[in-house]
Amino acid sequence: MRTAASALLTAVSDEVRQKVRLPFADGQRRWIEYVPMSRPGASLCELGTDGRKLAHRLLATALSPAAYAQAMAVMALEEVLDRAENWRRGRRSDDYSVVLFGGPDEGDMWGWRFEGHHLSVSMTLEGDRVAPTPVFLGANPARMGHAGAMVLRPLAPEEDVARALLAELEPKHRSAAIVADEPPPDIRSGRRADLDPDLRAAGVAASDLPPRARELMWRLLHVYLGRLPADLAAAETARIDLGRLHFAWEGSTEPGGRHYYRVQSPDLLIEYDNQDDGGNHAHTVLRRPGADFGDDILAEHRATSHA
Known part of the structure; x- marks a missing residue:
């Protein structure tokens, strides 16, 4: 997690880094919000191509391969849901944000969160100790079928x-x-x-x-x-x-x-x-x-x- 977080901070611009990195004492650290809304941090679309990939790599440090696949499906469902709503809400699969509280280079407690609609993963660290909750996953639709078989x-x-x-x-x-x-x-x-x-x-x-x-x-x-x-x-x-x-x-x-x-x-x-x-x-x-x-x-x- 330290390696992935440091790589993300290095890859983004100074302007974006100021959005990504907040003090550990920031009141928004203890937060779980799984509805579409403005949230702290920088969204995937703000991170650029390299930053977006590094944000995904950070998320992958917190999840098993199966759970990471679930998270990717949850994010992709934003486009499916947007279509079902006739594009009225403007939902996007890149409308997910990453934020760090403190930093991996400070030798003290720090944390990070990857979050958006139906996905919220919070990690808090001190040295090699990791507090890995809350972890929220949602799905809308929860199931999608076709021709008598389950698609997703x-x-x-x-x-x-x-x-x-x-x-x-x-x-x-x-x-x-x-x-x-x-x-x-x-x-x-x-x-x-x-x-x-x-x-x-x-x-x-x-x-x-x-x-x-x-x-x-x-x-x-x-x-x-x-x-x-x-x-x-x-x-x-x-x-x-x-x-x-x-x-x-x-x-x-x-x-x-x-x-x-x-x-x-x-x-x-x-x-x-x-x-x-x-x-x-x-x-x-x-x-x-x-x-x-x-x-x-x-x-x-x-x-x-x-x-």
């Missing part, structure tokens, strides 16, 4: 593994897992930097499940942790209290229906919501309560510096 489903694993888990549940566990007949209008964490403390684990506990269902719960967990490169995914897995995971489902249980689920423990929040456009507009997020935006690393850093 960027978030297929996120839906399919969860449905497999729901189908595997015994009646008593299924009853505990399904907590509402209607899904919420969006993921409950929304676009808030600070998670709602009242958003607590619900549904069925992983510790109550039989082996096959528990295995599917772990698979679903790793769909989301697998968005990260293998070393980061392993480090995040080691920090999670697997014994306190819960799985909750809301809305339709039929394929194509409007639905929502979340996987949650005190130190993990995974959400999936697909209720808009008749169940064809998905939002998903991986978050770490208390550790998003490097909050835990920053607290340790401040304590050490103060001492």
Whole structure:
């Protein structure tokens, strides 16, 4: 990440560099915004050909190959959505921005974000420590078919593994897992930097499940942790209290229906919501309560510096 970020800063003009690089203390660092709007940083179209490629290389340091492919599909869908809206909104696949907070050459805490409609990836670093959340991916449309076959489903694993888990549940566990007949209008964490403390684990506990269902719960967990490169995914897995995971489902249980689920423990929040456009507009997020935006690393850093 340091190498990729430094290369990006070197490649762009002074004017663009001033937009790309902000102080680490800037209030916009703790930010997740996945709707089309003005955002800090420089957009891909401002970076030029070389800068745009280097921004993609920076993004690729934060994502596994599969998640990077998902992110590219999400960005390309902006053109598909623009066509479906008869070009009224002027959506563009280059309307994504990159911003650094602090810098990779300062030997202190720094961070960066790559963000636009339906994509927000935030990384915070101190030395070789990386806080790799939040990671948000959305898709509109969530699925596109033709001639009875699926053309594109960027978030297929996120839906399919969860449905497999729901189908595997015994009646008593299924009853505990399904907590509402209607899904919420969006993921409950929304676009808030600070998670709602009242958003607590619900549904069925992983510790109550039989082996096959528990295995599917772990698979679903790793769909989301697998968005990260293998070393980061392993480090995040080691920090999670697997014994306190819960799985909750809301809305339709039929394929194509409007639905929502979340996987949650005190130190993990995974959400999936697909209720808009008749169940064809998905939002998903991986978050770490208390550790998003490097909050835990920053607290340790401040304590050490103060001492």
